[in-house]
Amino acid sequence: MSVGSYIMHSSVKVLVAVTVTLAALTAGCRSINRAITESVLDRQPAEEWHVRYGSRVQYVLNDETMKDVEFEGSANAGDTTVRYQRGLAQQAQCVADRTAELLRRVEEQVGVTITTRSTIHLLRFDQRPQDFDIYLKVEPNEFPLPLFIRMGEESCESILVQNRGYPYLFVHELVETSIASGNKRGVVLPDLSWGPPGLEVHISNYTRWFRDGLANYAGYAAYKLLAEEIPISHRLQYRQTLLHTNPFSSLAWVGKRLFSWRQSSRTRHERDYYNAALGLFLLIEDTYGQEAIRRIMAQIATREAVDGRDLLQITDQVLGVDVKRLAEDFEFPEVGVELERLTPAGALNSGLEVQEGLFVQTVEEDSAAALAGLQKRDAITAVGDAAVANALDFELALFQVRNQPSVPLTVQRRDAGTLTLQLPLQKPAAQPPGKRRKPPGDDAIESAGSPLLFTW
Structure with a gap:
């Protein structure tokens, strides 16, 4: 840590220059340094101190560090293998069984066949790593997932809820790799890239809207299915799972540009396209039913491979x-509001008597939120009859009432208690494609894991 930062203005610079010149004529380097320092300290007192703290402790898991991990054994169920450390045999079998059953139900609901095997590593720590870097080489059609376990929180339910990438990101990767690789019918052709930096060659099949959309949709289905089984005592923690949280506002903003989304098109709006892809599949489900998505998958399975035009x-x-x-x-x-997920600690620090909800960060002037009377630091706990704990809950609730003129919001306000505000559901002004208003959001992730990589 370094403390102190002195900014010398022009007059001080002149003084220092004179001091250096005079001192240089009469003394050595030590005297010069001493004279300069004393001169600056006497005539230029510090206006402020700049203090910075940081942590450089990062947990790295790769092929080499994995060799040092002592595993006691492994448990299996279906195509899921769970490797475990000492004393975790029972929990490992529970995780394997729960995961295999979850994947079976996702396959049934979405109409996808998951061919990628999963290998889960249960790793125990005194404190779960918050900053980590994981890079593992595995056999084709295998996806590894480390689950970090805090010492003393070792029940099967605790293991599942304290890892925010399970099940949404986990299922996303299993589904995307399953439909985009393998020697089977119904392959959704991925985009390919190879070559050194500056000389890359890209082949775009324009299937990313479908690959990531279906994978996000399957991940969301897994999230909902597992939520039905999570005990009430763990539900608050489970609702902190990483999700794409702005599917509908992103879809309204991205529009048909979604269908030209490529693996090589790395833009600062990547997050919006991931969200929009999920939004499209949720819109299809709501309008045409889950069976429509299963019929699409059945048609794809009749072909050897499909590209964007086929899809x-x-x-x-x-x-x-x-x-x-x-x-x-x-x-x-x-709505014209920026929201952030409210945690129990955040609620307590803000003087709000709620356990979960959405914290209002900003309210735009003349927006629907402003017309409703929302204020900065309010906590939204329900939209209509639907409780909200994250931005995805908020968008799902608005989606269900989007054709109504307005919807009541339940709000907690410091020193005012519980309020009911009427939110007008105004339609956005017509704007040409590419000029649409970017959706605000508290999205927790840029993408659902890394894109599928092929080594040539």
Whole structure:
């Protein structure tokens, strides 16, 4: 840690220059340094101190460090293997059984066949790593997932809820790798890249909207299915799982540009495209039912491989509509508020008597939120009859009432208690494609894991 920062203005610089010149004529380097320092300290007192703290402790897990981990054994269920350390045999079998059953139910609901095997590593720590870097080489069609376990919180439920990447990110990767690789029918062709920096060659099949959209949709299905089994005592922690939280506002903003999204198009709006891809599949489910998505997957399975044009043709045929037009015409209410997930600690620090909700960070002037009377530092706990604990809950609730003129919000306000505010659900002003209003959000993740990588 370094303390102190002195900024010398022009007059001080002149003084120092004179001091240096005079001192240089009469003394050595030590005397010069001493004279300069004393001169500056006497005539330029510090206006402020700059203090910075930081942590450089990072947990690294790779092929070499994995060799040092002592595993007692492994448990298996279906295509899931769970390796465990001492004393975790029972928990490992529980995690394997729960995961295998969860994946079976996701396959049934989404209509996807998960061919990628999963290997879960149970790793015990005194304190779970918060800053980590994981890079593992595995066999094709295998996905590794370390689950960190805090000492003393070793029940099966605790293991599942204290790892925020399970199940959403985990299932996302299993589904995307399953549909984009392997020697089977119904392969959704991925984008490919190779070559040194500056000379890369990119092959774009324009399937990313479908690959990431379906994978996000499957991850969300897994999140909901597991939520049904989580005990009340663990539910608050489970609701902190990493999710894409702005699917509908992002879809309204991205529109038909989603279908030209490529693996190589790394933009600062990458997060919005991931969200929009989820939003499209949720819109299809709401409008045409889960069976429509299963029929799309069944049609894909009749072909050896499909690219972006094939996917559009199949989707249009199954839905009976132009899916590009479906995305382009989708509208979502603009609220004009920036939200952040409220934690129990944040609520206590803010003087609010709630356990979960959404904390209002900013309210735009003349927005729907401003018209409703929302204020900075309010906590939104419900939209209509739907309780909200994160931004995804908020968007899902607005989505269900989007065609109504307004919806009541339940709000906790410091020193005012519980309030009910009426939020007008105004439609966004018509704007040309590419000029749409970017959705605000508290999204926790840039992407659902790394893109699928092939080594050539």
